[in-house]
Amino acid sequence: MNHDERMEIIEAFLKKECFPTLRSKGSSYARKSNDVNANFKRAAKNLDLNKYQVWAVYYQKQYDALLSFIEGGEESEPIYKRILDLVNYPLILLTMLVEDGIVIAARTGEGQFITKFFRNENTPLSDRVKVVCGEEGNKTTKTG
Numbered sequence: 001m002n003h004d005e006r007m008e009i010i011e012a013f014l015k016k017e018c019f020p021t022l023r024s025k026g027s028s029y030a031r032k033s034n035d036v037n038a039n040f041k042r043a044a045k046n047l048d049l050n051k052y053q054v055w056a057v058y059y060q061k062q063y064d065a066l067l068s069f070i071e072g073g074e075e076s077e078p079i080y081k082r083i084l085d086l087v088n089y090p091l092i093l094l095t096m097l098v099e100d101g102i103v104i105a106a107r108t109g110e111g112q113f114i115t116k117f118f119r120n121e122n123t124p125l126s127d128r129v130k131v132v133c134g135e136e137g138n139k140t141t142k143t144g
Helices: 003-030 038-047 050-072 079-098
Strands: 104-106 113-118 129-134 137-142
Touching: 003 038, 003 079, 038 050, 050 079, 079 104
Parallel strands: none
Antiparallel strands: 104 113, 129 137
């Protein structure tokens, strides 16, 4: 496979599979709110975790299923769906980091986004955020 062929597959997968799934599942998980990340916050509140820990559990589930497939294990759903989720979960994590001000996203004049990590990029996330329980569930706020 050459570079152009690979990029064609990746671009088609992102546009035709990943992005529509992000839109539909995000709306579904938001329930009656406009918050597409609400399911992470609800689970965090219910399990006494922060939303990043919940994200890690959801991501790990997909990763474990991929490893099982590679090792020849049973598939409970098609492997491309697992790959789709493994692509989308880091994008969801990015939106959570932007939401909390840990990553700054800004629209450029060309319609593209630029991102910049909150200062002290080398400090572990757990040291840069403080979990505060509020009416909306676990909220994560930057500490420094």
